[in-house]
Amino acid sequence: MAQATLTITMPEQVWIQQLSTTYPTAxxxxxxAVPGAETGFALVRITGTDVDDVIEATRDHxxxxxxxxxxxxxxxxxxxFETTAPLLLFSAQESGMPIELPIEVVDGKTTIEVTGSRDxxxxxxxxxxxxGLSYRIEHVRERLHESQLLSDRQLEVVAAAVEEGYYDTPRRCSLTELAEYLGIAKSTCSETLHRAEEGIIKRFVEDLPELDTEEPLEDQLASS
Structure with a gap:
């Protein structure tokens, strides 16, 4: 599975773009949110100093x-509310890709998280x-379940290391003390921690946003 983060700019002809740019502090x-056959329905929380004006402008749109x-x-x-222009909902519905809620729209833009197959x-x-929704890609990465990152034994050792203070600064627990707490040899404890740390660090580096945000999403998915 792949996970993508996109920053989307709403088209100028859409109500949410018009109102959120008219009231940029809101x-x-x-x-x-749920799409209907030709309209969309949503529950939205509006915050800001012009809330009353925003609601009236929304009602009159x-x-x-x-x-x-x-x-x-x-x-x-x-x-x-019900709207005739739920473009994000229609995009998600047509592609079969659910958008993770909640999302926030400020000054005509929103950042969304989606997870699914590359297709x-x-x-x-x-x-x-x-x-007509323009977007900027923040990153695309593989999304693996935690069980694919660490083995049960590695997870047990890492969790114990955190709980006992092995990773604290300064340390509250030495490697020898951690091994004794787990009832394993010091060398086994060290090797297990090293392999777990290798997997965690490599995953962290892989997740860093290094993609070209000007390249179309389809091309990034095909090349990565």
């Missing part, structure tokens, strides 16, 4: 068919292009 936090105020307090409100990610890129 944050639209999408808590839940022609792309908002219905808006219900769920909760409001000073500088914060939660609303449920699905490429399909999402095609749908984003289709709906």
């Amino acid at each position: 944050t639209f936090r999408v808590l839940a 022609p792309q908002i068919l219905e808006l219900t105020l769920v909760h409001s307090s000073e500088n914060e409100a939660t609303v449920h 699905r990610l490429a399909g999402l890129a095609e749908q984003l292009d289709r709906f």
Whole structure:
């Protein structure tokens, strides 16, 4: 499985782009969302000093068919609405790639996390292009389950090392003390820790964002 982080800029003709750029200090936090046949429904928390104005502008926008105020307090409100322009939802639906919620839209932009097969990610890129959503790729990486990174024994030793303070500065537990705590030879403890640390460090380095963000997502998926 591959995991991608993308920063998306909404098209100018879409209500969320218009309102979030008109009120750039407001944050639209999408808590839940579902696409319908031709519209989309969402539960959104709006925060900022202009919340009342934002809600009224949202209610009056022609792309908002219905808006219900769920909760409001000073500088914060939660609303449920139906819109004719849920472009992110349509992109996710058409590609079969769910977007991890919540996401935040500020000043016309949002950063999303998606996880799935490389074919699905490429399909999402095609749908984003289709709906006029420009995007910048922050990174694409392989997403492996933790069990593929460390063996059960390595995980046990590392967890004990953390709990006993072996990795603290200064250390609260020496390698000899850790081995005695685990009931294993010092050399076995050292070797197990070394192999576990190797896997963890290599995974960390692999996850560093080194990809060319100007290259299309489909090309990055094909070449990586």
